[in-house]
Amino acid sequence: MSAPVGIEAWTAEDVHAADVDTALARLRAASAPAGAAPNLRTSVMTHLAWVPEEWLDKARAALAGMAEAHPSRTVLLVPEPDSGKDRVDATVTVETYMLPGVDRAVCTEVIELRLEGMRAKAPASVVQPLLVSDLPVFLRWRGEPPWGAPELDQLVGVVDRLIVDSTEWDDLPFPYRHLAELFPRTAVSDIAWARTSRWRRLLASLWPAVGDVGTIRVHGTAAQAWLLLGWLRSRLGRDDIELEHVEAERLEGIDLDGEPAPFPPGDPPSPSDVLSDELDRFGRDPVYEAAVLAVAE
Amino acid sequence: MAAATEQENPLLEGLSLRRTPDPFAMVIFGASGDLTHKKLMPALYALLLRRLLPARFAIVGVARTDGDDGSFRADMEQAVRRHARDEFRQDVWDELAAALHYVPTDFSDEAGEDRLKERVQQIDDEKGLDGNRVYYLAVPPVAYPTIVEALGKRRTHEGWARLIVEKPFGHDLASAKALNTMLLEHFEEQEIFRIDHYLGKETVQNMLALRFANGIFEPIWNRQFIDHVQITVAESIGIEGRAGYYEAAGAIRDIFQNHLLQLLALTAMEPPIDFSSESVRNEKVKVLKSIHTPGPKSVVRGQYGRGFVEGEEVPAYREEQGVAPDSMTETYVAAKLYVDNWRWADTPFYVRMGKRLARRETTIAIQFKRAPHPPFEETASEGLRPNVLLVHVQPDEGVSLAIGAKVPGQGMTIRTVHMDFLYGGAFRTAMPEAYERLILDTVLGDGTLFTRADEVEEQWLLVDAIVSAWQRDRPGFPNYAAGTWGPPSADDLLHRDGRSWRRH
Numbered sequence: 001m002s003a004p005v006g007i008e009a010w011t012a013e014d015v016h017a018a019d020v021d022t023a024l025a026r027l028r029a030a031s032a033p034a035g036a037a038p039n040l041r042t043s044v045m046t047h048l049a050w051v052p053e054e055w056l057d058k059a060r061a062a063l064a065g066m067a068e069a070h071p072s073r074t075v076l077l078v079p080e081p082d083s084g085k086d087r088v089d090a091t092v093t094v095e096t097y098m099l100p101g102v103d104r105a106v107c108t109e110v111i112e113l114r115l116e117g118m119r120a121k122a123p124a125s126v127v128q129p130l131l132v133s134d135l136p137v138f139l140r141w142r143g144e145p146p147w148g149a150p151e152l153d154q155l156v157g158v159v160d161r162l163i164v165d166s167t168e169w170d171d172l173p174f175p176y177r178h179l180a181e182l183f184p185r186t187a188v189s190d191i192a193w194a195r196t197s198r199w200r201r202l203l204a205s206l207w208p209a210v211g212d213v214g215t216i217r218v219h220g221t222a223a224q225a226w227l228l229l230g231w232l233r234s235r236l237g238r239d240d241i242e243l244e245h246v247e248a249e250r251l252e253g254i255d256l257d258g259e260p261a262p263f264p265p266g267d268p269p270s271p272s273d274v275l276s277d278e279l280d281r282f283g284r285d286p287v288y289e290a291a292v293l294a295v296a297e
Numbered sequence: 298m299a300a301a302t303e304q305e306n307p308l309l310e311g312l313s314l315r316r317t318p319d320p321f322a323m324v325i326f327g328a329s330g331d332l333t334h335k336k337l338m339p340a341l342y343a344l345l346l347r348r349l350l351p352a353r354f355a356i357v358g359v360a361r362t363d364g365d366d367g368s369f370r371a372d373m374e375q376a377v378r379r380h381a382r383d384e385f386r387q388d389v390w391d392e393l394a395a396a397l398h399y400v401p402t403d404f405s406d407e408a409g410e411d412r413l414k415e416r417v418q419q420i421d422d423e424k425g426l427d428g429n430r431v432y433y434l435a436v437p438p439v440a441y442p443t444i445v446e447a448l449g450k451r452r453t454h455e456g457w458a459r460l461i462v463e464k465p466f467g468h469d470l471a472s473a474k475a476l477n478t479m480l481l482e483h484f485e486e487q488e489i490f491r492i493d494h495y496l497g498k499e500t501v502q503n504m505l506a507l508r509f510a511n512g513i514f515e516p517i518w519n520r521q522f523i524d525h526v527q528i529t530v531a532e533s534i535g536i537e538g539r540a541g542y543y544e545a546a547g548a549i550r551d552i553f554q555n556h557l558l559q560l561l562a563l564t565a566m567e568p569p570i571d572f573s574s575e576s577v578r579n580e581k582v583k584v585l586k587s588i589h590t591p592g593p594k595s596v597v598r599g600q601y602g603r604g605f606v607e608g609e610e611v612p613a614y615r616e617e618q619g620v621a622p623d624s625m626t627e628t629y630v631a632a633k634l635y636v637d638n639w640r641w642a643d644t645p646f647y648v649r650m651g652k653r654l655a656r657r658e659t660t661i662a663i664q665f666k667r668a669p670h671p672p673f674e675e676t677a678s679e680g681l682r683p684n685v686l687l688v689h690v691q692p693d694e695g696v697s698l699a700i701g702a703k704v705p706g707q708g709m710t711i712r713t714v715h716m717d718f719l720y721g722g723a724f725r726t727a728m729p730e731a732y733e734r735l736i737l738d739t740v741l742g743d744g745t746l747f748t749r750a751d752e753v754e755e756q757w758l759l760v761d762a763i764v765s766a767w768q769r770d771r772p773g774f775p776n777y778a779a780g781t782w783g784p785p786s787a788d789d790l791l792h793r794d795g796r797s798w799r800r801h
Contacts, residue, residue: 106719197312200308200312201312203308204306204308204309204312207306207308207309208306210308231308232308235307235308235310236307236308237307285311286311287310287311287312288311
């Protein structure tokens, strides 16, 4: 990953979408050398992220690794419903990256909006004027979504794909029931599920012996454990497979009926790479949905 | 039984499974050469880094140079450090190094060939490579028959065998046919992978995506809407010390016969019924068969004299080391070609290629017919040029569309502007090198991006017809200065039709 060669930023309080648009145009023009043609703005999507304050640093870090791979307009929504104010504050940043082997640069746009007071309850109305026309909209929701709350309901209504990381949730597998209710409305990606893909591929390679497994012991996060169990149950059509979970920060191993499965080849992907991969998907994932339903019911 | 079990495996559903190559041993003839150092080994390193090679494989380098596994590994490590597109990773290199072996031998030495076969078999036995072989001919064509016959005599029917043949594939139709005949005595057509590395380039493949994945282009991709096509393969470099090869080949065999005609075929071909190797190559060969042999007035050749390239004075072709002072080898060719079929009748394809031109550039420009009746005052649209869809193969990989737009202001002035899609701007993952794709396709047995025997022969048929006409005259070489866009007669070729080469 290369660092941006230029960063132009603008910050203001109590803004409207038109102010943000104006700022973006000015920053894009400023990012190019004087007298030169404006830098390219090649977007492949609008990337929304719902980021409560406690997730902000992690969200910015993931974004830093991803911005170059996915030239896009990113809108970070930071809800502050209890700030005592009722307004939107904005920080707009245009980052410029050089294209390899070419004397041209490409811009990415990051709009960080603090939704204060009532504005946090109507986020869709804030972001809709800022979506890039005709391009897919992805929503990354940090932490456990507030199931049934209007802000979630509204944003799900304007996006093409919701990306969550159920590793960030407590009391699994119960929240999967709520997640499953969203399946008919939008495609869903789960970072926790994506992180099991190497292991799923490995387990699939153990067919047909794996078809008779009675107990799966997962050394990893609770989300990975439940999702792997759901996957085996749904794919094998068996709800008698038992789970033993050994807590670990990452997926470190899987035992099938007490026998360790071989370690999958290759390195685990970085957080940015996992998110990047999810941003390359468009349709619904019926295998994931079935895995969630298998442990949610 | 095993296949049925795999089909029934319910755990495979939804997993994005890459096709994994079978275990294999790749035997590289010419392992001490530039191609191995600069392209093949860096490509193998990149494939291993991305986990695209199977768990069991071996690379056996073969050359006349004395050496052993240790010296070969040390040499290849330097090659990877210097030429790989990825950062050097010790763990990946260690894995690749463990797969490298070296057999010093003279290709014409029967005993040496026996030793090679025994060594490869021994490595196969140790690693479990199932008898699968890729033979890579990274050697001058003169060595092909000796090596191929030696391989053919020692072939077993265990596992599969694939033979990669580098260009030039013959030097005329007769020699290409003889080479095909010789290869086919020992290998089946589907076992022969003739490399034209242009076909491994992402942007060349993107031509197929552009044409056949976008509903807006195909309806207008024909003589009704397209005025003409220009294909440019321009190099700013000279012959880079390859006088021996270039003196015999010239621009027409070096570029026109292979890269250029392949670009033309991809531009003009009909939609294949699927993306299988036979379907794609069937359509390409139809185009090659349809190309009308150009008359002498439709072909221009040139040779560069002294000039300046990027501010540096460079010698004339005839002053290059190893080039005859009265050489008549062409370093530039331009031609007007017609594809005689329903889609393209009367639509000229202007092609040009050459060395020491103004800059390095490979482009395919589709120039559309003008709007039939622009309702603007003539002066308002003076700056308006016809729509051009420009495919940049290299550098600046991407596509741009020239369209007319109103200049901001009170009046109605129209100017041509470019809508640019830069490949690197939308997809920031690094583009693989052509050789990575082509080596991987070979071990997977996918010949789509390789040239079939009948394609090669059709290409030579056209080249032979052009070259035979050249025997009858003796142009005044040099006829263009290095650092320019070729001889004036190339401009005349288009001016006679009321057109001009694209401005740069």
